[in-house]
Amino acid sequence: MKVLVTGAGGFIGEALVAQLLAEGLGGQPLTQLTGLDLRPPACADPRWRGVSGNIADPAVLSEALREPPEVVFHLASLPGGAAEAQPLLGRQINLDATVALLEALHRPEAPPRVVYASSVAVYGERLPERVDDHTPTAPGLSYGAHKLMGEILLADAVRRGGLQGCSLRLPGVVARPGEGAGLMSAFMSQLFWRLRDGEAIELPVRIEGSAWWISVQRCARNLRAAAEADLGPADPLGSRRVALMPALWLSMQAVVDALARRFGPERAALVSCRPQEKVDRLFAQYPPLATPLAEALGLRHDGSADGLVRAVLGESP
Numbered sequence: 368m369k370v371l372v373t374g375a376g377g378f379i380g381e382a383l384v385a386q387l388l389a390e391g392l393g394g395q396p397l398t399q400l401t402g403l404d405l406r407p408p409a410c411a412d413p414r415w416r417g418v419s420g421n422i423a424d425p426a427v428l429s430e431a432l433r434e435p436p437e438v439v440f441h442l443a444s445l446p447g448g449a450a451e452a453q454p455l456l457g458r459q460i461n462l463d464a465t466v467a468l469l470e471a472l473h474r475p476e477a478p479p480r481v482v483y484a485s486s487v488a489v490y491g492e493r494l495p496e497r498v499d500d501h502t503p504t505a506p507g508l509s510y511g512a513h514k515l516m517g518e519i520l521l522a523d524a525v526r527r528g529g530l531q532g533c534s535l536r537l538p539g540v541v542a543r544p545g546e547g548a549g550l551m552s553a554f555m556s557q558l559f560w561r562l563r564d565g566e567a568i569e570l571p572v573r574i575e576g577s578a579w580w581i582s583v584q585r586c587a588r589n590l591r592a593a594a595e596a597d598l599g600p601a602d603p604l605g606s607r608r609v610a611l612m613p614a615l616w617l618s619m620q621a622v623v624d625a626l627a628r629r630f631g632p633e634r635a636a637l638v639s640c641r642p643q644e645k646v647d648r649l650f651a652q653y654p655p656l657a658t659p660l661a662e663a664l665g666l667r668h669d670g671s672a673d674g675l676v677r678a679v680l681g682e683s684p
């Protein structure tokens with residue numbers, strides 16, 4: 368089986384590539400894994416084909432599709448803050464490149480399967496008391512607007528018969544290594560690494576604030592599960608072809624408690640809070656969520672706060 372991962376050098380892309388090479392897809396081994404990125408990871412596996420360049424460049428996209436893939440994971444994107452600061456670049460990567468990719472993949476005689484990494488950013492800031500697959504969308508950033516447009520384009524391509532697949536709305540994925548390169552949500556990942564290393568951390572949100580959490584390992588498994596699912600005319604996704612990815616609804620305190628259980632009770636004292644109104648509003652005021660569509664496809668969250676910590680540390684599948 369030939370697989371393409373765009374954004375293969377990113378946080379989720381690297382975890383997905385590692386799982387695909389180790390475990391294959393749908394019980395089948397991979398014969399080729401093409402990874403497209405500005406800087407694709409180095410990999411010695413003979414099945415690996417790294418394509419380096421800008422996905423918005425037609426020549427780069429065409430090189431990535433030289434060996435027609437049967438399955439595509441479309442992860443390449445410019446993050447929300449950067450896309451807001453550079454609107455033209457944001458549109459080129461987050462919308463135009465998605466249009467070009469989906470059009471290039473259109474193959475009615477043997478429709479490839481596409482799993483598109485959308486985002487909970489499609490819902491915008493004002494969330495209702497509970498969010499589910501049918502919550503109205505109202506993106507508050509161009510990033511979320513372009514993700515929503517990508518979902519609609521994918522659904523339309525499936526309707527036309529040239530593709531199969533679905534979009535998954537990803538929640539906050541942890542724990543990104545490093546300092547998060549200016550991401551406002553970086554504190555959610557840093558919490559894990561700082562407490563593991565016994566270092567203090569000041570959270571820019573209230574300790575009782577709640578967010579949606581999933582480990583990168585579980586997220587990559589879910590992307591694979593969506594590609595493996597039985598997507599036929601009667602599948603649960605219907606014509607919208609979109610599902611909200613399962614996530615744990617946990618307060619900051621619940622995650623700190625789980626980290627203290629794992630690394631020692633004294634680690635909880637390393638956490639202090641200095642809430643910033645905007646960060647708290649964007650990342651710590653999430654309501655409960657329900658994800659029946661994704662669960663019907665076999666997607667799961669990490670089970671519990673302790674399961675989340677174990678998965679982040681690479682201690683469980």
Ligand SMILES: NC(=O)c1ccc[n+]([C@@H]2O[C@H](COP(=O)([O-])OP(=O)(O)OC[C@H]3O[C@@H](n4cnc5c(N)ncnc54)[C@H](O)[C@@H]3O)[C@@H](O)[C@H]2O)c1
Nearest residue numbers: 374376377378379404405421422442443444484486537540
């Ligand atoms: N991490 C999260 O919490 C989260 C949440 C919701 C949605 N998502 C979505 O999941 C996908 C993967 O997220 P991630 O956290 O791995 O992001 P990431 O920023 O770590 O990785 C994205 C990758 O895309 C690559 N890329 C950017 N512009 C490119 C271009 N023009 N051409 C080729 N490659 C390009 C980057 O080099 C990077 O390696 C993204 O589409 C993101 O919007 C992520």
